[in-house]
Amino acid sequence: MARTFVMEFERPVAELEHKLESLKRLDLTAQPDLAAEIVALELEIEKLRETLYSSLSAWEKVQVSRHPERPKTQDYIEALFTDVVELHGDRLFGDDGAMFAGLATIGRRRVAVLGHSKGRNTKENIARNFGSPHPEGFRKARRVMRLADRFGLPIVSLLDTAGAYPGIEDEQRGQALAIAECLATLAGVRAPVVVVGIGEGGSGGALAIGFGDRLIMLENAYYSVISPEMCATILHKDAGRASEAAACLQATADDLVRLGIADEIVREPAGGAHRDPEVVFEGVRDAVTRALDELADVPADELVSRRYERLRKTGVYTEGD
Amino acid sequence: MARTFVMEFERPVAELEHKLESLKRLDLTAQPDLAAEIVALELEIEKLRETLYSSLSAWEKVQVSRHPERPKTQDYIEALFTDVVELHGDRLFGDDGAMFAGLATIGRRRVAVLGHSKGRNTKENIARNFGSPHPEGFRKARRVMRLADRFGLPIVSLLDTAGAYPGIEDEQRGQALAIAECLATLAGVRAPVVVVGIGEGGSGGALAIGFGDRLIMLENAYYSVISPEMCATILHKDAGRASEAAACLQATADDLVRLGIADEIVREPAGGAHRDPEVVFEGVRDAVTRALDELADVPADELVSRRYERLRKTGVYTEGD
Amino acid sequence: MPISDWFKAREAKRYVTPNGPVDTSDLPDGVWIKCEECRRTVYQGDMESNLQVCPGCGAHGDLTAADRIAYLVDEGSFVETDGSLGSVDPLSFTSGKPYAGALEAARENTGMREAVLTGRATILERPVVVGAMDFRFIGASMGSAVGERITRAFELALTERTPLVLAVASGGARMQEGMLSLMQMAKTASAAARLSEAHVPYIALLTNPTMGGVTASFATLADVIYAEPHARIGFAGPRLVEQTIRTGLPKGFQSAESLLAHGMVDAVVDRRELTERVALTLDYLGSGGE
Amino acid sequence: MPISDWFKAREAKRYVTPNGPVDTSDLPDGVWIKCEECRRTVYQGDMESNLQVCPGCGAHGDLTAADRIAYLVDEGSFVETDGSLGSVDPLSFTSGKPYAGALEAARENTGMREAVLTGRATILERPVVVGAMDFRFIGASMGSAVGERITRAFELALTERTPLVLAVASGGARMQEGMLSLMQMAKTASAAARLSEAHVPYIALLTNPTMGGVTASFATLADVIYAEPHARIGFAGPRLVEQTIRTGLPKGFQSAESLLAHGMVDAVVDRRELTERVALTLDYLGSGGE
Ligand SMILES: [Zn+2]
Ligand SMILES: [Zn+2]
Secondary structure (H helix, E strand, C coil), rough: CCCCCCCCHHHHHHHHHHHHHHHCCCCCCCCCCCHHHHHHHHHHHHHHHHHHCCCCCCCHHHHHHCCCCCCCHHHHHHHHHHEEECEEEEEECCCCCEEEEEEEECCEEEEEEEECCCCCHHHHHHHHHHCCCCCCHHHHHHHHHHHHHHHHCHHHHHHECCCCCHHHHHHHCCCHHHHHHHHHHHHHCCCCCCEEEEEEEEEEHHHCCCCEEEEEECCCCCCCCHHHHHHHHHHCCCHHHHHHHHHHHHHHHHHHHCCCCCCCCCCCCCCCCCCCHHHHHHHHHHHHHHHHHHHHHHHHHHHHHHHHHHHCCCCCCEECC | CCCCCHHHHHHHHHHHHHHHHHHHCCCCCCCHHHHHHHHHHHHHHHHHHHHHHHHHHHHHHHHHHCCCCCHHHHHHHHHHEEEEEEEECCCCCCCCCCCEEEEECCCCCEEEEEEEEECCCHHHHHCCHHHHCCCHHHHHHHHHHHHHHHHHCCEEEEECCCCCCCCCHHHCCHHHHHHHHHHHHHHHCCCCEEEEEEEEEHHHHHHHCCCCEEEEEEEEECCCCCCHHHHHHHHHHCHHHHHHHHHHHCCCCHHHCCCCCCEEEECCCCCCCCHHHHHCCCCCCHHHHHHHHHHHCHHHHHHHHHHHHHHCCCCCECCCC | CHHHHHCCCCCCCCCCCCCCCCCCCCCCCCCEECCCCCCCEEEEHHHHHCCCEECCCCCCCCCCHHHHHHHHCCCCEEHHHHHHHHEEECCCCCCCCHHHHHHHHHHHHHHCCEEEEEEEEEEEEEEEEEEEEEEHHHHEEECCHHHHHHHHHHHHHHHCCCCCEEEECCCEEEEHHHHHHHHHHHHHHHHHHHHHHHHCEEEEEEEEEEEEHHCCHHCCCCEEECCCCCCCECCCHHHHHHHHHCCCCCCCCCCCCHHCCCCCCCCCCCCHHHHHHHHHHHHHCCCCCC | CHHHHHCCCCCCCCCCCCCCCCCCCCCCCEEEECCCCCEEEHHHHHHHHHHCCCCCCCECCCCCCCHHHHHHHCCCCCCECCCCCCCCCCCCCCCCCCCCHHHHHHHHHHHHCCCCCEEEEEEEEEEEEEEEEEECCCCCCCCCHHHHHHHHHHHHHHCCCCCCCEEEEEEEEEEHHHHHHHHHHHHHHHHHHHHHHHCCEEEEEEEEECCCCCCHHHHHHEEEEEECCCCEEEECCCHHHHHHHHHCCCCCCHHHHHHHHHHCCECCCCCHHHHHHHHHHHHCCCCCCC
């Protein structure tokens, strides 16, 4: 499969793959050593990729999390869920393609699903505003949160956004208030809330549907208070120092588990989720259904209390002299 | 005081008043009979006005209810309430000048006040969209209803609108849904709701803030499912037959009391509320404070139940064979 | 008239594949009708077996309340409630066509007692309280009797904690009942608020047309709102809007599709997929996550 | 440092009439300042006695948290809570200016331990839990300590059923604490939701600037939201918006007045009228109608 998008750090692999393809086009019968060479090269590629991916830097993981071929919310919904009923609209102003909301079944559980929706191609991306919600998206999500609350439906939330869209009209229509209302609503949902970081987790726009009773992170997903580029711009007036900022922000899956914010990591194949989506879908399905099973018998009051206590413990500070 | 707006049915009075003003400009000393003539004419005018106003037709009352000098919501707020804190905005899209919402004190009671706000002049009317709310107005009202509900504040609601604004964008932003949400919210407010029809009560746009535990109507206010003009247009394709339609619609204060929809009528002076607003303010103040006093000790649950039962009894139908 | 009689005239064939070839050679005249949308001539039997959806263009034809319920619920499962509840003429309204006469004519023409049918039924074996409005009956306008029947449907759903499914169609308020009609908006909305507070599911289907006081009360207070393709849905009538703003209306104004784009309905659902969609939605709202 | 020390340097004269004539003939240099808005030269004492509002043009100057509280509450009534709670450097954040050093510098420059002061006080004799943020302290950004102090203020208000009044100012999240900072949004919003559910009044005052994660969490979840004139209030920073949309920003974008017009705040309130307005609002929200 020819990939069109090569990440900087994967260029050595891409070069070997290019060489491999050239070799495969040659006449095997004419060059008897060729078969052995191909096998060796394939092994080398695999080894190189595994080496690379066994020690990705934070910034490299950010790049993987944004890879255009990385599975999107729609892919997870198609792969993991059945009997999907998409619900549209905020009943106030519009329907935001950047935010998926609906009812769906995973395993034997009926749930509400929320998810930032990036497009899988340019046309979809335009319709979905590249996964950056307008206030309508958050208000649709909030509406479905309340529906889930009323009918005791667990929420499965998939995070994949660069952030809430920073447009003029978004500000005017209350982007901040829309996010705040989501947070306050999510806090009180009387049903389990399981969050999965599948790609980018950009700041408040991710958080609006991004906390709950469990946080599951894909190995190369990130979830950060600010994008590394913007952080670098603020600190150094140089977006090019994003790599340094990414490391400092400690926003990878491993970092979040260490900080006590994420609960569990779903491993990705070497090369990232897009190289073998089925494996990742299986991992997410397993983690989500396990989380839902664990939370299923917790009484609603206790669920809401525990969710609050979980947040209450988040933060590091000093007290006393 | 020179009035610029003369209603058709008041023309005989206006003519006499014109004559009276001419007489008053003459030299009294030169014509000794003049003083007596002036007194007689003043009496005649007063008698004619009282005769007219003692038997206004429904359509004439509709005209009085729409008189441009008729006291507006803002006038009532200034006259009846102290310590007014106006609250702006729906926290979603805009702030609608056609809908007043705020906190205020009437007598010894702190309440929330809602009211359709027509302008008192052209400039105000443009800012207030002639008292016809956009969805934002209803959503602001709903927000303040919920505030009143949360903090146990009675609601005093002043009706004076030709109706919800029928614009393209109003439809697109969910005019119908905004009204429906008001109705559902008002139904559940756990505090007394006292409604006063002060002028026009136009259909769903009035009803959105227009039902509760008491309905007080000014004598010449009306409150109708449809405007007489539109009713005539539908029935006869002739808005000119509004007078006939107005009679058929039975939407005057007297009609509504007879139909069991309104509880009480505040009398207006001959000539309408605008000829002596202080008298009308006093009547409204009395009726509203009396209603608030009566409702003050009703437990919230019972208040909400009674409000529902009140609506349950509204309607006339047949059942059985 | 018992509701079962309304069903007998037609066979409820659901989910028939449209566009099947039709042998028309030996059929009598008059069983062919012209689709108002695509102008194609369609065999009436095809329209019926296709739930009055044009096999050529997918246009959704008007349905009677009885047909609507028949298409929606399990065959033979519908049991009407409050069937004897009907309108009177409380204001002796005589401007234009006298209301009393209009009521009588509507009853004769439709065989119905009022503009809405309500009752109990099952949808793919799920118990529901169900209602459907019939535009032929004085434009399915909401007078006291319509408001009362709908309110009772909400109350029945509340008392029995059974989900409510309402297929809405209405021109708005029934002005011949004056303020008694307007107050039905408050009454039905209050009943809807109670059901909502009790967490009993309510699904609304907005069909062509859903206008005025009905749209601005119970019809849009549902947990999930579906709309039929191309149905006109709004508050103010299009002519009034046009007169007010003194310009033309945008294409698709007040269409179900426009409402979807503006965030007002959850989905536009083809009539032929409606029963399954409603059943599935009920499963979610009634599941408590299980 | 006890909070009382912060107050001693200034005299809290409230509701002084602005624009009084000033005899400046024998004053030393340096007590004159230039208003950044109207460029007028104003006697510093006039600014102070006018709550840092320019007597010439009404521009509202920045306030420290201590001054903000002093202007808002009854003199001597403020008792700080959680005053020993401060930030650490959990991520050992060293990109750019090291966070540990920035914290130390902020503490030295402001004499504060963190960017928000919280405590108990009375406002015209009404008991409140009160808080104010100080932009001088790392842009009043919300790290763990700010989030914790604010959350505790919500919890104190809830436990004692005492109304909460928060004067907000913030540049947004404190990125040097990474995700620990972002989660403070969820934490404070959850605390606000609990207070709201308990029907304890919460009034927010949005001052210049209120941006980012604070605007998108507890700051806008108040029952009543007031804003100071010309305060910048928003989510995304104006430069980011400009870069994104690649065009100029409209006049007054993200100003308090613009937010009022767009329905996001209840009123824009002059600082000199704020105490009375807050007290009056508290009377309504705490009255139960009496
Ligand atoms: Zn057709
Ligand atoms: Zn100045």
